[in-house]
Amino acid sequence: MSELAPPGVPIYLDYAATTPVDACVAARMSECLTAEGCFGNPGSSSHAYGEAASERIARARREVALTVGAAPEEVIFTSGATEADNLALFGIAQYYHSTGRHIVTARTEHKAVLDAARELERRGWSLTYLTPDRGGRIAPDQVAAALRPDTVLVSLMHVNNEIGVIQDIGAIAAACAAAAPQAFVHVDAAQSVGKCAVDLHAWGIDLLSLAAHKAYGPKGIGALIVSRRRSVQLTPLLYGGGQEHHLRSGTLATHQIVGMGEAFALVRSTLSEELTRVARLKARLVQGLEAIGGVLINGDPAHSVPHILSVSIEGVEGESLLAAVRSTIAVSTGSACSSAGAEPSYVLRALGRSDRLAEASLRFSLGRYTQPADIERAVEVVRAAVERLRRIAGS
Amino acid sequence: MSYSALTRHYFEAASAAGVLEGARCARGAAGAREEGTWVQFDLELDPSGARIERARFRAFGCPHVIAVASFLAEQAPGRPLEERWPESVAALRERFEVPVEKLGRLLIVEDAWTAAARAALARPKTH
Numbered sequence: 001m002s003e004l005a006p007p008g009v010p011i012y013l014d015y016a017a018t019t020p021v022d023a024c025v026a027a028r029m030s031e032c033l034t035a036e037g038c039f040g041n042p043g044s045s046s047h048a049y050g051e052a053a054s055e056r057i058a059r060a061r062r063e064v065a066l067t068v069g070a071a072p073e074e075v076i077f078t079s080g081a082t083e084a085d086n087l088a089l090f091g092i093a094q095y096y097h098s099t100g101r102h103i104v105t106a107r108t109e110h111k112a113v114l115d116a117a118r119e120l121e122r123r124g125w126s127l128t129y130l131t132p133d134r135g136g137r138i139a140p141d142q143v144a145a146a147l148r149p150d151t152v153l154v155s156l157m158h159v160n161n162e163i164g165v166i167q168d169i170g171a172i173a174a175a176c177a178a179a180a181p182q183a184f185v186h187v188d189a190a191q192s193v194g195k196c197a198v199d200l201h202a203w204g205i206d207l208l209s210l211a212a213h214k215a216y217g218p219k220g221i222g223a224l225i226v227s228r229r230r231s232v233q234l235t236p237l238l239y240g241g242g243q244e245h246h247l248r249s250g251t252l253a254t255h256q257i258v259g260m261g262e263a264f265a266l267v268r269s270t271l272s273e274e275l276t277r278v279a280r281l282k283a284r285l286v287q288g289l290e291a292i293g294g295v296l297i298n299g300d301p302a303h304s305v306p307h308i309l310s311v312s313i314e315g316v317e318g319e320s321l322l323a324a325v326r327s328t329i330a331v332s333t334g335s336a337c338s339s340a341g342a343e344p345s346y347v348l349r350a351l352g353r354s355d356r357l358a359e360a361s362l363r364f365s366l367g368r369y370t371q372p373a374d375i376e377r378a379v380e381v382v383r384a385a386v387e388r389l390r391r392i393a394g395s
Numbered sequence: 396m397s398y399s400a401l402t403r404h405y406f407e408a409a410s411a412a413g414v415l416e417g418a419r420c421a422r423g424a425a426g427a428r429e430e431g432t433w434v435q436f437d438l439e440l441d442p443s444g445a446r447i448e449r450a451r452f453r454a455f456g457c458p459h460v461i462a463v464a465s466f467l468a469e470q471a472p473g474r475p476l477e478e479r480w481p482e483s484v485a486a487l488r489e490r491f492e493v494p495v496e497k498l499g500r501l502l503i504v505e506d507a508w509t510a511a512a513r514a515a516l517a518r519p520k521t522h
Contacts, residue, residue: 317456359431393454394453
């Protein structure tokens, strides 16, 4: 973190990949680990140790539910958003396989949804992959047009992890309800909490995936919110114990769940001022980068969270660009989940960017510890790298 | 992607980046920017036309491409003009610890060098 990092340590601008655990969150988590704390199995209702852990979990469940406009009993804790996405897709597909085998999603979804969708396709389900407009948005009528009598699920993300574009989930859900009332709506909101408002019931959706570690909580914990509005049913992925309404068997990880609840409570309490602060930082970042010239913003800026800015830079090669800045700033090219691969970002390609521009892209994601001086330094470093690489290339 | 110290050095310094123009200069290039790798060498010969006096490069490519092109241009002054660089692509790959999947990019660097050397060898003799 910039204000804590010793000189020479890169400025962290990759909060969309993960965030550091808030110190208060870590303190609450540590209270649930050792012999002096709430280490009991929350499923052990026969003694005080189990009851104490169970109470902590109930409190965390309420915090998570409150943050996303859900009821506590709708929260199913999972190991993270990837498992939640898998439970949503496979759970619906398996349970409703005799009703229909068609699923609608988008080409710009996270791999947790796309890879699950590909696997269902391999097993015989029919998939429709929507292509967003050049700004990264999917129109409600575009979704409605893709629906069929055998559509069982529409799975779309709220905030895109690479470009930060926000989908109008309420309008999309309304279009789905009108055109194909039998279809359930799942939303991956892993990037949303702490960046914009999330409201399960106001949106009128059925399933919502969440992750703690994008919101200053621990890694390894997330949730699938299962709305009781329409009594959606899921076939579980795991068996053994029947925890979480038989949807996610396994001993509940008290410290992780407590961490998620605490983290969500903290981001909820600071959301509005944090949005204003980060929006100012992003505006300065955009201004500084655009002044370099040949810098193209990816995604519709009018419908994006302030925390994420993706740009493609003309006249430079992507790997060299990252190599030139990485000792000073920690940013991402494409999503962290796919950066091991050499392929250009599939999200940017879906938006119509060429392979070269998709490769020459940087994702800046700002967070709680980002300061104005970090933005000034980032702009300075990118400018110097771009000018140098363009000079070498004769661009 | 991690890089060797030698790669980082030549990528960061790139001290031979640029162009040369004049009667004793020849140019060769290979690759294409839209394909991700493009390299150009300019060679300036000594008055006899037998030796390289200076070399400069331009490169659009990954750090390994820039580093190897920079290395070749820096090492060139004083060498006899020959069509091929005396060190093989395999040796350069080993020297710079270039991943095997990038071998094609090093071949583009080699092609650019060869094109420049051929252009220099084809120059009309002035003496």
